[in-house]
Amino acid sequence: MSNYLNSDxxxxxxxxILKEPNFIxxxxxxxxxxxSxxxxxxxxxxxxxxxxxxxxAANMIAxxxxxxxxxxxxxxxxxxQKGCYAEHLNKQNILFILVLQKKRWMSFTKRIRIEKTML
Known part of the structure; x- marks a missing residue:
């Protein structure tokens, strides 16, 4: 599991991903x-x-x-080319949570408690 708060x-x-020849x-x-x-x-x-x-998509959005x-x-x-580009580019705090290993999943309530302590 990976957590990033305003990380590069x-x-x-x-x-x-942008450098890949098949990027869409x-x-x-x-x-x-x-x-939203x-x-x-x-x-x-x-x-x-x-x-x-x-x-x-998540990496692009973050x-x-x-x-x-x-x-x-x-x-x-x-x-x-859109009007929202300059207004919203690089303006938000981002918490990126990547869950890849199901075996390590825990209860939702416990996970939220851990994330709150990180903030």
């Missing part, structure tokens, strides 16, 4: 998430079947909204 890990991961720009997904920022229930769950790019400078990564992507 997601930016580093996404920059590697799905940055417009970010535009769909922008309205200003509402009280602003938590987003990204669900897809196995091997459908959940971690790639790189865009997180406070580490990622403007060089998004300048050539479709999202850079």
């Amino acid at each position: 890990v997601c930016v580093s991961n996404f920059s590697k 720009d799905k940055s417009l997904l970010i535009e769909d998430l922008v309205p 920022i200003d509402i009280e229930n602003r938590f987003v769950c990204i669900t897809r079947p196995r091997r459908f790019g959940k971690t790639v 790189s865009f909204f997180g406070k580490d400078d990622s403007s060089s990564l998004f300048g050539g992507l479709k999202i850079s």
Whole structure:
């Protein structure tokens, strides 16, 4: 299990993904998430079947909204042409939780308690 609070890990991961020859720009997904920022229930769950790019999407979203400078990564992507680009790029605190090993999962309540102590 990995936890990152405003870490450059997601930016580093996404920059590697951008260099792959088969990268497909799905940055417009970010535009769909922008309205969620200003509402009280602003938590987003990204669900897809196995091997459908959940971690790639999560790294992209965390790189865009997180406070580490990622403007060089998004300048050539479709999202850079949208009005929300400059307003929301690198403006949010990001808590990135990656759960890969089911054997280590714990109860939801216990996990939330641990995350609260990190903040």
